[in-house]
Amino acid sequence: MREITGGVTAARGYKAAGLRAGIKAGKTNKDMAMVYSMTPAVCAGTFTRNVVKAATVYWDRDIVEGPGIARAIVVNSGIANACTGQEGIDNCRREAEIAAELLDIRPEEVLVGSTGVIGPQLPMDVVEKGIRKLVPALKEDETAGSEAAEAIMTTDTHKKEVAVECRIGEKTVRVGGMCKGAGMIHPNMGTMLAFVTSDAAIDQKLLQTFTRAIVEDTFNMVSVDGDTSTNDTCLVLCNGMAENEEIRADNEAGKIFYEALKWVLAGLSKMIAGDGEGCTRLFEVTCHDAATKEDARIISKSVVCSSLTKAAVFGKDANWGRILCAMGYSGVVFDPLKVDITLESEFGSVNIVKEGIATDYSEEEATRILGGSPVKAQLYIHAGEASATAWGCDLTYEYVKINADYRS
Secondary structure (H helix, E strand, O other): OEEEOOOOOOOOOEEEEEEOOOOOOOOOOOOEEEEEEEEEEEEEEEEOOOOOOEHHHHHHHHHHHOOOEEEEEEEEEEEOOEOOHHHHHHHHHHHHHHHHHHHOOOHHHEEEEEEEEOOOOOOHHHHHHHHHHHHHHOEOOHHHHHHHHHHOOOOOOOOEEEEEEEEEOOEEEEEEEEEEOOOOOOOOOOOOEEEEEEOOOEOHHHHHHHHHHHHHHOHHHEOOOOOOOOOOEEEEEEOOOOOOOOEOOOOHHHHHHHHHHHHHHHHHHHHHHHOOOOOOOEEEEEEEEEOOHHHHHHHHHHHHHOHHHHHHHHOOOOOHHHHHHHHHOOOOOOOHHHOEEEEEEOOEEEEEEEOOEEOOOOHHHHHHHOOOOOEEEEEEOOOOOEEEEEEEEOOOHHHHHHHHOOOO
């Protein structure tokens, strides 16, 4: 396994494009992207658990849970196509029909994604023109993948891409992905779109099983602000062009592919957390020695979601009481007199709590460590052997400024 450059065009048989269509007047950013597989690809996906769902979520879920085959993804930023009623669903269908006609595929093979402001209808004249520009712009190179990653950004400060290469049997298999997300991010996925491509040959149902399991340990362990979006979507396409023997079970080949997919989704998850709206540093929390994996997940997420702890990280204040408090209200039963807490960054490591009581640590040293990124909190509860990691960021003045005038 090795990380390589690129994103959605890193694997064989994929083209991409990103450009400005003009979704929101007065802007200059790229705002539409397309990913295209040259051959039919099995697809898997996970979606928001918010009861209020965007039209794109319903459209994509029907494809993933139905035929499970896709050839293209069309994405826009600027408008979320959420809370848009039947017209929103019809607009998804229209996007798919236009792309299908131009690509000579079926509308049921076109996935769609939207991100941005909730409520407005898509300007379909602009969207249609955008799709008609995207198709001839499709290319296989790394630049095309990067342009697609730029086009799906909203309040993101930079594009987010990860790709890896591994060996399955005698074949080289690649997995690459792009995502967007900086705000409205919370476990059960946030305003997050993730699109992953691979040239692996794999059974569609197994791919769906793998995707669901990995999302639980990656995207669902990310929180920026405690808000779960209407649009959360993670889609994975595998077109088989690596020509490996089809992966049908969780055997050696399955384990290798699983780890490659996990590498990409974990990498994208950390990028989202580290680019949280207004943040200055990534905050990573790992709960060790829990009785169960679920207990470890709950505790680590509770700490990473704590507004008071996030504010303390911003202020470089080793306020361990806030961490212990967030652990205590998580709902997991543990003995607070067995808890050890260590803070780490590239500037060093300091044990601040031993057996539930503050150590004689240096506040100056702790402040210096909290100035790094990522800041890592290692929590040891000595109740078992399970562990889990959650990712978030500090809470800053800039977060409020960004979200006070988001629609404008």
